[in-house]
Amino acid sequence: MKIIVLTSWLILSVSIAFSNAYMPLKDTELESIASQFPPLEYLNPLDDGGLLQPFLIVRIPGTENSTKVQNHVNDFFIKQISQGQNSSSSEIPMWKVTHDSFQDSTPIGDNITFTNICVSRDPELAINEGDKARTRKRLTLAAHYDSKLYPEGFIGAIDSAVPCAILMYVAKVIDKALTRKQAFLNENGVGNENNQLGLQILFLDGEEAFHEWTSTDSIYGARHLAARMENEDIENVDGLIGSGLSSIDTFVLLDLLGAANPRIPSYFSETHDLYNSMRSIQKRGRNIKGLFQHKRRESNFFSSPSVSENVHFLGGTLGDDHTPFWQRGVPVLHLIPNKFPPQWHHLTDDVDHLDLRTVHDWAIIIAAFTAEYLELTNFILDQ
Template identity: 45%
Template sequence: MELLAALLGLLGLLGLLPLALAYSSVSDATLEGLPGPGTDFDIHSGALLAPILRPRVSGTEGSTAVLQHFLDFFKKELPEWRLELQNSSSTTPTSNGKLVPFVNLIATRDPPNAGIGDVGRLALVAHYDSKLEPAGFIGAIDSAAPCAMLMHAARSVDKALTKKWAAMAAEGTDDLEEKKGLQILLLDGEEAFKSWTDTDSLYGARALAEEWESTFNPAASTYKTPLDSIDLFVLLDLLGSRGPTIPSYYKTTHWAYKHMAQAEHRLRDLGLFKSSPNHPSRVAKRANENKRTEPLFLTAAAQEDGGFFGGYIADDHLPFLARGVEVLHIIPSPFPHVWHDITDDGEHLDVETVEDWARLVTAFTAEWMDLEGFFDARTKQKTEVTGKSEL
């Protein structure tokens, strides 16, 4: 029995090996040259974030306007991405028997000429709906800011993906067995309308997971269904408050958590995290003071045995997790104090933290997609007095 258990454990580790080997680090120069958001996260006029900072309850005018914002962004700035809308409807405890529409946006960038069902994908996920109550609830951390972070990450790696795939084609290596794509899932209907239950929550996620499980790719495909094509489901939620602490929730994706944590360490060491007490702009104002302790977002990288408590937080990943999808859940514990409060608005966001998350998710995506050497060379200009960087 002990030998059998050991063999089963080894097989489980071998099953994770291809994913782990698929991840490759980028250089410090690439990290330093990653595109910055500029003013895109300005809460009043930022091109990415500001249009999302409004009530957007599923089935309302606000929801439709925010969905159109996403569509306009991809169509204008990322025309190579394939856009799909997955529609469903359901009654809710507050709809008086009427059906409420839920619309998920799926944006996909696959290698050129890839066959249907032949591409494994990194799925970056956030929900875009807001709570019905309290009246006027914005949901800046929950999850307007995460949606904007994903938009930034998609735009930041897009040209590098094009260059990588063009280089592979020129070298005749575009038929490599390892084909990786990128997917942005902006999900509707995460919030409960009345009180959280299995049926009053996760409306969009439940509908999409169910549909993808029962949609079959051509018989000879590498992946049986669109659900099988998800190599890793990275869910961002409740991000944008200062000083978050993110546990590692699932043992089977702890290796991915550690890679993201390593990227965070490197970005901090390079002075690229604006919320850091050791960012050059702050150090310049503290002459002759020792370096302060560096706080971390991802605090559990050293964790190996025990402490994995995934599943206790109900979120959009659950319908996918229940169907065997590997999940990296990026959500703070404890939750930020503004969670589900009327104060969860743009004014209570920490924009430096929002920008840091955007940079970290972009770095993780660049490494997952093996994009070292495919970013345009950029000159990082620093003002020594203020330490401010413009990319």
């Protein structure tokens, strides 16, 4: 649920300097994502052992169904994802899952429980042994897992079951590559700032309003987490103390993905380069056999350079989970179609109205983008 915010906020964008260098994957590596991890084998909406199907239930905050979805995410990151990799013997840090639970007042009750699920995987510093406890910069990927109270029976397939499942797919794709990269760094002692980038995946609760979208009836989880992180003191790799928010290199928010014919504009000037990098993945990938299901230029998910380079960046006009982070100076890449799909907030936002070819291509694009951001070139191929 989103609204256009009519006031034009004058917000000083205290953008935090990027520490990422960003390294494109080779064509063979891009191709290997689709061949090693066929997206629709993981994201089949009818497969109860898959990543997507367990999200496709009504999942109101504080309910039993919400707990079921939380368990699905926990089990995946704690038990399933790294099966076959012995993390204790290799001493390579794996995935960490923490729950950020709290209660808030809502139009339907005063003590509704919300739970953000925060997943992370950080590299161990290959240099400066003593620095292990320090927090690194992280690429943060986020989507909301709650569903809307009304209309009754609403399961929000694109809002945001598919985005959540895609984030789990991304973790699966890069999991072994992260292990391979860490093993390489441990052996070779090669360390630089970019090798210290970690990944955080946020499954946010309470994005939807219970009644009408207002500043207090919406984005409950994101507001709570952004405020909490702002008040955390952490020691960064450079030894300086900063707020927890300073560890977020970029906040990438996925919302309303999985319907046919998406078109995402570039919302924020400070992440326009990253937007272009993502667009370039779709453009390059179109020439790689078997990578994408949409092959025609007309099915671009991103605005063409001629449009986007003259774009009036729309960031700040759309209320969503990024808002409390962006208002505190965190750089945001917002992946939401400018024109919301027709099923938005209708009961038709269901399995039948998903476009699986589009789900497939989004999964590849986001996985490749994450691998490029974390500089997993040379580690993606299973060799």
